[in-house]
Amino acid sequence: MDPGLRRGSDGEREPDGVTHKSDVLVIGGGLIGCATAWRLARAGAQVTLLEAGDINAGASGQNAGSLHFQIERRFIENGEALAEQAARIVALNRLAITDWRGLEAELGADLHVSMAGGLMVAETPEQVAMLEAKVRRESAEGLASRLIDGDQARAVAPCLAPQILAACHLPDEGHADPRAVTPAFAAAARAEGADIRTRTAVQAIRREAGAFHVGTADAAFRADRVLIACGAWTAHVAALANLHMPLYPVALLMNATERTAPVLPQLIQHVGRRLSMKQAYAGNILIGGGWPSRLAQKADGGFDLGAKASIIQASLAGNLRAAIDTVPMVERLNLIRSWTGVTAISADQLPIVGEVPRMPGLFVAGGGSAFTLGPTFARLLARAMGGERVAELDLLSPARFEHLNSFMG
Amino acid sequence: MADTFDVVIIGGGPAGQAAALALALAGHGLAIAVIDEPPRPGGQILRQPPAPFAVSNWLPGRSYDGLKAQLARFEALEGISWLGGHSAIGLVREADGLVVQASGQDGLRRLVARRVLVAAGCQDLAVxxxxxxxxxxxAAGGIQAFIKSQQIVPGERVLLAGTHPLMLLIGAQIVAAGGTLAGVLFAQPRQTMIANALRHATAAAAHAGNLAAAASAMKVLAGAGVAVRFDTALTAAIGNSQVEGARTAAGDIACNAIGLCYGFVxxxxxxxxxxxxxxxxxxxxxxxxxxxxxxQSSVPGLxxxxETTGVAGAPAAMAAGEMAGIGIAxxxxxxxxxxxxxxxxxxRRRHARLLGFARMLDAVADPTGYLPAPTPDTLACRCEDVDFATIDQAIATGGSANAVKxxxxxxxxxxxGRNCEPTLLxxxxxxxxxxxxxxxxRFPARPVAIGDLAD
Structure with missing residues (x-):
């Protein structure tokens, strides 16, 4: 590629009529997009990445940074069949543990990765039974999680409340800094020659003679393969390619306390209540766990993903109550900021990652858990986009929704 | 706990009081709540001493007379729910109306209102x-708050530095409270101030009273032997664990307190x-x-x-508050x-006249070109200890303010970000x-205990 064409967002625009050619075009400057761009560029591909806003501005930078490798509560609260299906994601969680352990060294960046263990707690006998079933599933999938009683849990994390009856402990869990991870991937991708352009919204995607033509307001791009990794905007961008992608935006509440002395090295989750807690490296305790905010609405119907979602006071009150009940010392701390990140969930709750059968060469990645699993998705996607068959992604393939695209494409 | 009101007024200063008075005149039996952070009404301009304090000759000077008269009328108003000592930490539109969350010593109160007036005033520009x-x-306004509410001058030798003529009045108040001034430094040349004032000569003539107040403040300062210097920019505060002096191009000035006064936001x-x-x-x-x-803002009912609509001084705020009270009625x-x-x-006529003076003052006090230059290791955000080198690096990547944050x-x-946002922008x-x-x-506008917010 002519190095003259490799210009960032701050470079001069090329004259009209020039089509920028690359092997791969990535749409979306979040964690998955930047990480996949880096992997592909490092493998020698010419990569262009287009981001409508700023790098890391969406859920990749707004999430609370949990590295959760136990089966998520959301996967076991909707009945046995879905829980059984979701258990299979543990295989990917195990890959993610390995990926996160090596990431800082691989990127040569401080991502504030802390893997001091995680506890999913239970307060009632029913919740303890849920943990028992969960541990059985995880053991069958080869995950080293372990059920411990309340006193053992408090020995691991002394700040836990006396009414915690039991916990599922996984030594590999922890947290990382969402503010640092995606920018580090973007910087690494640039260093490998990827052309990353911000404030460049894709307006058209067309497949012609085996190649993709992608248009923005003032430029045209051509690539052999395209990845759509736009978080909550993925369905919207896929529609530009005349495809349905069953990913639905959800707005989730997160909260930060003032800084406090180190008290909580672990990731804390709750099997019966929506809760995640951790202490970030700066000392703030982050409290989340999937409590909803209200998405802004467009005047003519539908959700307005560009406008700020509004906080639902009952969510705030419920989230903070769950936090106090689990880690009582937070009651005295000040809340300094509540915010909402907008992510996407899929029609069957598993992420959607892989090639769209209806449109060979077009890849999609999204659907939740993409901070914890993002680096792994990116590593596997890069292999798949390089033409390899990647069995690890079979579970997440968009092929399972192919019927939606029977009349599309 | 939810309380329902017809009108919730956020801010007990000149604008909020005027609105409450106008509303009380327009409608008997209206349920009106006025909330503010200090325990007593008055706002920053009339920041009152605690009730048990008897302060003789509190805030002398004709410029305070109209404000003090209105404050007395407001305090005599019956049927107003005065919620002093409360911070409004959130404001949202919900199905049942506008909701103000007020945080105080008694915990969190949810105030639901048909109309909300935000008359939250201004704050010193952080420099x-x-x-x-x-x-x-x-901030010079902080020093003034000490004097008004506690009759205390923080520091034995105070230096005022900036571009805003309010420094003259604050300096005179420091002298009157028994404090010692190390000097008053205007960063801009005197001729520039005069030239900018003359461009608004009509406004200046119409507000001779304010200019007379400035002149009499100058006299007080001269009488106390305080040097008022122009074209003398503060470049650094110096000291080890505490301010020991102020650095200017004309040399160092010994002082143990510095009040910065470059304007208000x-x-x-x-x-x-x-x-x-x-x-x-x-x-x-x-x-x-x-x-x-x-x-009426762009949000229905709000x-x-x-000063929330632009800094124009307390008398203009009084007039605007009255107009808003009538508008709400x-x-x-x-x-x-x-x-x-x-x-x-x-x-409305009073307000228009006062805005003319405010524009003149803006021109005279304009800090553009006179703000001190930070060094790369100067903190831009003091809550999170972020220096200028760090924000400059982030700005260079081309991101938005949110991305830099x-x-x-x-x-x-x-x-x-209340303090660092103007700096960053x-x-x-x-x-x-x-x-x-x-x-x-982002919620909350002020830090609030987790225990107060939980179910």
Missing amino acids: PLPGWTLPGVY PQSTLPRMAGARVQTAGPAGGWATVADGWG FVAG HSLGLIDASEAQHRAGPA LATRCGMGACQ RRMATAGRTDDTGFTQ
């Missing part, structure tokens, strides 16, 4: 310069949180809430008055349109990015 985080460096957090339209407040930054002639159907016009007439933590601390403007809309305003 980062080398040494500005040393103990002993204050509107308190617009709550209207912005509620999604109201704002515009740039002035050359140094800040956001002024956009409103029509009745104080009214704004006083009309919007609630208590008075018809022609009655509203009739009642608002005098306040995410990348650097600038604005992520307890003040939610000026820095971005210098780098050619003048169109940024600033930080997304």
